[in-house]
Amino acid sequence: MTPETAAYVSDGLGALGQTVEIASDGRAGLLRASDPQFDCLVIDRLLPGFDGLTVVRTLRSTGVRTPIIFLTAVGGVADRVQGLKAGADDYLVKPFELEELAARVEALRRRPPLPESQTLLRAVDIELDRLERTARRAGQALDLTGSEFRLLEVLMLNAGHAVTRSMLLQTAFGLDHANPATIIEPHISRLRAKLERDGLPDPVRTLRGAGYCIDAA
Structure with a gap:
C-alpha cells in the first residue's frame, strides 16, 4: 500500500x-x-x-x-x-x-492462541520456543543472535527435510540474493559452532547440492 x-x-x-x-x-x-x-x-x-x-x-x-x-x-x-x-x-x-x-x-x-505443537519446536535434543524466542540444547540455553535463531527456526520447522540456501535466505533474512551461499554459509557456521558446544555432535547436515537438514526429534 x-x-x-x-x-x-x-x-x-x-x-x-x-x-x-x-x-x-x-x-x-x-x-x-x-x-x-x-x-x-x-x-x-x-x-x-x-x-x-x-x-x-x-x-x-x-x-x-x-x-x-x-x-x-x-x-x-x-x-x-x-x-x-x-x-x-x-x-x-x-x-x-x-x-x-x-x-x-x-x-x-480474538482467535484462540496457537497450540504448543506450533509454537514449541523440537528436533534432535534441541527445543525452540517461538513465542519466548529462546532455544535450548540438551537442557542448556543457547545464546543465539536474531539471525541464528531464525535460521534454526526454519531448519526445525522443516526437520527431516532439505532446506535450500535460497529458502533460508528468503525466509530467515527476507532477501533474494544472486549468491545465497555468501550470506548463509557464514551464519550456518556460527550457528553450528554454538550447537556443537561441550562436545555435542553437529545436528545440522550439509546435503551436497541441496542445502541443509536437521533431523527430526
Whole structure:
C-alpha cells in the first residue's frame, strides 16, 4: 500500500488502541512478520520487493500462523480466491472503511492462541520456543543472535527435510540474493559452532547440492 494509506491505517488503528508497525516493502515485511509478537498482519497484494502473495506463502510455508488480512485494490473473485488459498485469513478490497478493517482485525485477534505443537519446536535434543524466542540444547540455553535463531527456526520447522540456501535466505533474512551461499554459509557456521558446544555432535547436515537438514526429534 502507499505510504499515505499505511499512515492512514496506522493512525486509525492506533486511535482505537492498537499498536501498529509499518514495513516499507515486501522484504522488510516478511522479515518482521516472522516475529510471533504480532496479533495480526495487514498486507497489500502489490508491494515493492516481494509481492503480497509471496510474503504470505513464505510465511505459511515456514510455519508462521499469525492471522493475515489482505488489504488491496486487487479485488476480483479469482484474486480473492488466490489470496485466501495462499494462506490469508481475510480479504478486504479498497476503497474500505477503517471501522470495518478494525472490526476484522479484532475478530482475528480474538482467535484462540496457537497450540504448543506450533509454537514449541523440537528436533534432535534441541527445543525452540517461538513465542519466548529462546532455544535450548540438551537442557542448556543457547545464546543465539536474531539471525541464528531464525535460521534454526526454519531448519526445525522443516526437520527431516532439505532446506535450500535460497529458502533460508528468503525466509530467515527476507532477501533474494544472486549468491545465497555468501550470506548463509557464514551464519550456518556460527550457528553450528554454538550447537556443537561441550562436545555435542553437529545436528545440522550439509546435503551436497541441496542445502541443509536437521533431523527430526
